[in-house]
Amino acid sequence: MSKQRVSRRQFLSYTLTGVGGFMAAGMLMPMVRFAVDPVLKADEGGDFIATKQKVADITDEPVRVDFTFKQKDAWYESEVTNTAWVYKDDAGKIVALSPTCKHLGCTVNWNTDKEHPGQFFCPCHYGRYEKNGQNIAGTPPLAPLDVYPFKEKDGFLYLGKAKPRKEA
Amino acid sequence: MKWTPQDIETYLNAKEYVDTAVIPLFSVSMGDDMKQSAAALEFINLLTGYLERQFTGRLILFPPFTYLNSKNEEVILSDLKDWEASLVKEEIHHIFYITSDIDWRDREKDLNGTLIWLPAIPLEHMNDSQKVAIIDSQVKQLLGLFTQKWHESE
Incomplete structure (x- = not known):
């Protein structure tokens, strides 16, 4: 004690x-x-997702790049595969465009319309975009294609969340 | 467009651009065929989901038309014809049915829409990238069919 x-x-x-x-x-x-x-x-736009595309392999011809990430829809988690059209512009800068048509959301393809080569083409309502994603007047879309922010890491391309861009 | 409130709202605002319906047809069987029926459902679900992503702006992916395999054929057919009639009333002129149930091949002549029958590929043992590759190649072949039908009607 x-x-x-x-x-x-x-x-x-x-x-x-x-x-x-x-x-x-x-x-x-x-x-x-x-x-x-x-x-x-965390900043929601800040997540970059790895793709299998090597930065060194990107040419001036748009190629399809798929990348997969997990998405949560209420309590159901699923893997979502997104696509981007990636190429180098005249200045050698990488451009990653979203394939979602700004009209009603179909998937646009590169160079599939025989009458208008060298453009992105939407098969649903024949919308067209220039190679830089600018919508062509007289076709249904009213805005240019969204752009993915991108990063290079270990030689591979990483893509962020697609952002709409301002009218050029 | 999928059968979700957001997509349906888009549809209601842009009706004049949407003239195509995709309806998966599922047969539900009990007993020995149960597993096969489930495999067909997985395959058709993935396939139609991917197809919808390609043509979001011009088609509506309907909830599947599901029927019990043992049910009377006449009844199944007349049910589906009711769907068809109400779709045409809504100015949806292109109807595509996608199924793995071979019985529809005999009923095709009674339908106004286009029947696409695909044998179900068992996907259960594949990893995700294999699944995507298979579905991708299948859908690529279907895309032409859709654009062709649209061109014909113009």
Whole structure:
């Protein structure tokens, strides 16, 4: 037994401070967590997904690049395969275009319309786009194709989330 | 367009551009054929899903027309003809049926729509990239059929 006896009053005040401290912390912690939550949230556009396309193999002819990622739809998680048309423009810069037609969302293909070679073509309503993705006036689409942001890592192409671009 | 509220809303706003329906036909069997029936469902589901992605803006992928295999053939056929009639009323003139059930080949002549019969490829033991490659090559062959039908009607 220690020499210093703890009085009943002291013992009660210690335990009450201790318990009270835990209770206060229990209330404050979630509040703080909620307050800083937007800061901790990952930037949604920041996810880059690896493709099998080697950057060195990209030419000035658009090629189809498929990439797969997991998508959560309510509680159902599924693998989604997206496609991009990738090529190098005249300046040697890589361009990755979304194949989704800006009209009603069909998949556009490169160079499949015999009458208009060297263009992206939508088979649904005969929409056409220039090689740079610019929609051709007089065809149904009203906006240019979306562009994927891209990154190069270990020689492979990584693609982000397709973004609509401003009217050129 | 898929049979989801968002896609259907797009359809209602852009009706004049959509003139095609894709209806999967599924036979449900019990007993020994049960597994085969399930394999056909997986195959047709993936295939029609991929097809829908190619032609989102011009076709609606309907919920599958499902029937019990043992049911009277006449009844199945007349049910489907009811679907057909209501689609034509909605200005949907191109109807494609996609199925793995061989019995439809005999009933094809009674249908106005185009029947696409494909033998089901068992996908259960494949990994995802193999599945995608197979479905991709199958759908590529179908794309021509669709564009051809659209060209004919113009």
